[in-house]
Amino acid sequence: MGFVTLKDVAKVAGVSYxxxxxxxxxxxxxxxxxxxxxxxxCEEMGYTPNSVARSMVMxxxxxxxxxxxxxxNPFMSEMTAHLEIYARQCGYNLMVCNSSYNLDLxxxxxxxxxxxxxxxxxxxxxxxxxxxxxxxxxxQVPTVFIGENMIDLPENYVSVDNATGMQQATEYLYSLGHRxxxxxxxxxxxxxxxxxxxxxxxxxxxxxIEPSIIRxxxxxxxxxxxxxxxxxxxxxxxxxxxxxxAADTLAIGVIQAAYEKGIRIPDDLSLMGFDNISFSAxxxxxxxxxxxxxxxxxVSAMDMLLNRIRKPDAPHTKTILSPSLVIRNxxxxxxx
Amino acid sequence: MGFVTLKDVAKVAGVSYxxxxxxxxxxxxxxxxxxxxxxxxCEEMGYTPNSVARSMVMxxxxxxxxxxxxxxNPFMSEMTAHLEIYARQCGYNLMVCNSSYNLDLxxxxxxxxxxxxxxxxxxxxxxxxxxxxxxxxxxQVPTVFIGENMIDLPENYVSVDNATGMQQATEYLYSLGHRxxxxxxxxxxxxxxxxxxxxxxxxxxxxxIEPSIIRxxxxxxxxxxxxxxxxxxxxxxxxxxxxxxAADTLAIGVIQAAYEKGIRIPDDLSLMGFDNISFSAxxxxxxxxxxxxxxxxxVSAMDMLLNRIRKPDAPHTKTILSPSLVIRNxxxxxxx
DNA sequence: CTGAAAGCGCTAACAG
DNA sequence: CTGTTAGCGCTTTCAG
Numbered sequence: 001m002g003f004v005t006l007k008d009v010a011k012v013a014g015v016s017y018x019x020x021x022x023x024x025x026x027x028x029x030x031x032x033x034x035x036x037x038x039x040x041x042c043e044e045m046g047y048t049p050n051s052v053a054r055s056m057v058m059x060x061x062x063x064x065x066x067x068x069x070x071x072x073n074p075f076m077s078e079m080t081a082h083l084e085i086y087a088r089q090c091g092y093n094l095m096v097c098n099s100s101y102n103l104d105l106x107x108x109x110x111x112x113x114x115x116x117x118x119x120x121x122x123x124x125x126x127x128x129x130x131x132x133x134x135x136x137x138x139x140q141v142p143t144v145f146i147g148e149n150m151i152d153l154p155e156n157y158v159s160v161d162n163a164t165g166m167q168q169a170t171e172y173l174y175s176l177g178h179r180x181x182x183x184x185x186x187x188x189x190x191x192x193x194x195x196x197x198x199x200x201x202x203x204x205x206x207x208x209i210e211p212s213i214i215r216x217x218x219x220x221x222x223x224x225x226x227x228x229x230x231x232x233x234x235x236x237x238x239x240x241x242x243x244x245x246a247a248d249t250l251a252i253g254v255i256q257a258a259y260e261k262g263i264r265i266p267d268d269l270s271l272m273g274f275d276n277i278s279f280s281a282x283x284x285x286x287x288x289x290x291x292x293x294x295x296x297x298x299v300s301a302m303d304m305l306l307n308r309i310r311k312p313d314a315p316h317t318k319t320i321l322s323p324s325l326v327i328r329n330x331x332x333x334x335x336x
Numbered sequence: 337m338g339f340v341t342l343k344d345v346a347k348v349a350g351v352s353y354x355x356x357x358x359x360x361x362x363x364x365x366x367x368x369x370x371x372x373x374x375x376x377x378c379e380e381m382g383y384t385p386n387s388v389a390r391s392m393v394m395x396x397x398x399x400x401x402x403x404x405x406x407x408x409n410p411f412m413s414e415m416t417a418h419l420e421i422y423a424r425q426c427g428y429n430l431m432v433c434n435s436s437y438n439l440d441l442x443x444x445x446x447x448x449x450x451x452x453x454x455x456x457x458x459x460x461x462x463x464x465x466x467x468x469x470x471x472x473x474x475x476q477v478p479t480v481f482i483g484e485n486m487i488d489l490p491e492n493y494v495s496v497d498n499a500t501g502m503q504q505a506t507e508y509l510y511s512l513g514h515r516x517x518x519x520x521x522x523x524x525x526x527x528x529x530x531x532x533x534x535x536x537x538x539x540x541x542x543x544x545i546e547p548s549i550i551r552x553x554x555x556x557x558x559x560x561x562x563x564x565x566x567x568x569x570x571x572x573x574x575x576x577x578x579x580x581x582a583a584d585t586l587a588i589g590v591i592q593a594a595y596e597k598g599i600r601i602p603d604d605l606s607l608m609g610f611d612n613i614s615f616s617a618x619x620x621x622x623x624x625x626x627x628x629x630x631x632x633x634x635v636s637a638m639d640m641l642l643n644r645i646r647k648p649d650a651p652h653t654k655t656i657l658s659p660s661l662v663i664r665n666x667x668x669x670x671x672x
Numbered sequence: 673c674t675g676a677a678a679g680c681g682c683t684a685a686c687a688g
Numbered sequence: 689c690t691g692t693t694a695g696c697g698c699t700t701t702c703a704g
Contacts, residue, residue, distance in 0.1 A: 053697035077413035284620035389681035
């Protein structure tokens with residue numbers, strides 16, 4: 001690493017290296033003429049400040065740790081894109097880690113990021129147990145959870161109103177005439193999933209329809225899981241006219257299973273998802289779903305984190321954004 | 337930041353802080369009994385080594401910068417997932433930046449990462465001009481390009497054999513009886529795209545068929561671009577029996593345009609892509625394509641980078657992996 | 673306005 | 689085997 005340092009510049013400019021530092025940091029206590037000269041010499045010599053050394057003395061790195069369960073999940077990669085761009089605008093870089101849906105790994109990378117002295121952490125947690133396994137950590141470094149509700153927990157989070165979103169989804173199907181709606185993919189290890197299920201159950205109760213649920217006992221919502229659950233369901237005759245999925249990824253798996261069985265969507269079966277990942281908009285998929293405003297989530301989370309970095313002892317905060325129905329062509333009206 | 341430092345531990349343990357450092361670094365020159373005692377005290381006090389301070393003296397950060405054009409592109413997010421997991425196994429963390437298909441931004445984030453003293457950089461460049469705009473930088477920090485061919489350029493890269501891959505794709509269509517094959521999405525700003533086009537042209541020449549090309553004058557290959565190009569093409573009568581796309585994302589856009597026009601795939605038109613992104617496997621898409629071995633690309637790139645970090649002055653290297661045909665159901669055999 | 677010097681937390685000689 | 693010490697490159701008092 002033979003790079004140019006402040007000292008080198010100082011030597012050439014014939015000033016002390018404190019002066020060079022001041023010239024670059026835009027300090028007011030320096031003569032305009034020296035500043036200009038020093039800045040020019042810095043450029044000529046190709047000097048770039050060493051962020052590591054700066055972090056050392058400033059006691060902040062301007063790095064945000066981002067922990068996601070899996071970066072190649074479309075919802076998360078979209079969130080990451082928004083986060084990275086906004087974070088950079090705010091003067092921060094992102095250090096990204098996959099927890100791979102594993103609580104131990106999640107803890108490990110969290111601790112790793114702490115050792116790297118990131119100024120804060122934004123994370124999509126593995127599930128509701130994450131709070132428990134991470135609480136000694138989240139008490140030590142500003143942390144914001146994103147996309148996941150941490151209700152009644154001493155954590156900061158930004159998410160959508162999942163219950164209301166799923167209730168609206170259910171009622172949309174109801175309004176189309178559906179009375180037998182299967183809810184597919186409820187996961188036990190996630191408060192968010194619990195809330196979505198609640199939304200569905202509320203709507204059922206309100207309209208006097210019988211709930212019917214297929215649970216997802218795995219820790220993740222993937223195409224494969226959606227496919228497997230639907231495939232099993234389709235093996236026996238079923239009476240539901242619509243399937244409401246806990247996530248778009250699951251719904252896309254359902255499409256696959258339906259396709260193999262010759263079940264046409266929406267002709268034979270209506271289908272809805274949740275999240276509105278970009279692929280759901282593609283015509284061969286064309287999935288009616290509930291949108292999570294990803295950019296707003298990202299911006300809110302970053303702003304919230306910045307606030308906490310400034311005031312680490314402020315009380316915990318949450319931001320709940322509104323989801324919205326996105327009507328495409330995977331549902332049809334039916335007559336009784 | 338009131339965290340525990342080596343000094344604090346040393347004080348409690350009643351030893352010098354060099355001893356603590358040695359106990360933790362697994363140095364052989366330390367008594368087993370002191371080591372155990374010190375390690376225990378570290379744990380009790382919740383001590384975590386400060387990577388920033390360590391980087392300062394070690395002159396390496398164990399951070400790899402990853403620059404991609406857009407992390408929410410499925411090909412790139414899959415690559416990123418593999419890279420992050422493997423890098424972590426090698427003791428590195430990833431700092432991820434989007435260049436947003438912009439040469440200036442690409443340069444900016446590259447320089448930013450250099451200021452952060454990353455040990456190396458892996459990047460999917462904006463295009464073939466990237467070498468020119470970045471060459472003063474890539475000379476200063478170990479850099480490996482991934483997915484993009486930098487032929488005859490003094491750079492390190494790992495990619496697939498794009499020409500052969502596309503030639504095989506073309507010949508596959510030929511073997512199905514296609515003689516009028518449209519190549520859609522050739523991009524001028526990318527060597528990789530140039531090679532893919534070459535592969536197509538070679539096959540055409542070899543089999544005496546007339547090439548027909550729709551260029552993509554934008555800087556990226558997205559659903560939207562594929563859709564727009566195909567839509568325009570479909571507006572007039574056309575004679576091609578197959579479309580070969582420069583990327584899967586383009587092909588998915590073509591599916592959309594075809595769908596809107598009532599053109600059935602593969603009944604009315606055969607379609608192929610390149611990359612084999614995960615979505616191409618979904619039955620509603622079910623795209624025949626050419627696979628890029630993403631995990632192998634990621635691992636090779638990381639290994640290559642590690643080598644360069646060790647021997648920065650070694651001659652530039654390249655690794656070319658083999659693409660492979662993935663036959664699904666978007667192409668059909670036709671009779672003359 | 674500018675220089676000198678301390679120190680961020682750690683590693684790595686160098687002594688003992 | 690263990691302690692002492694000198695930096696890594698930078699910011700920031702504190703003097704001048």
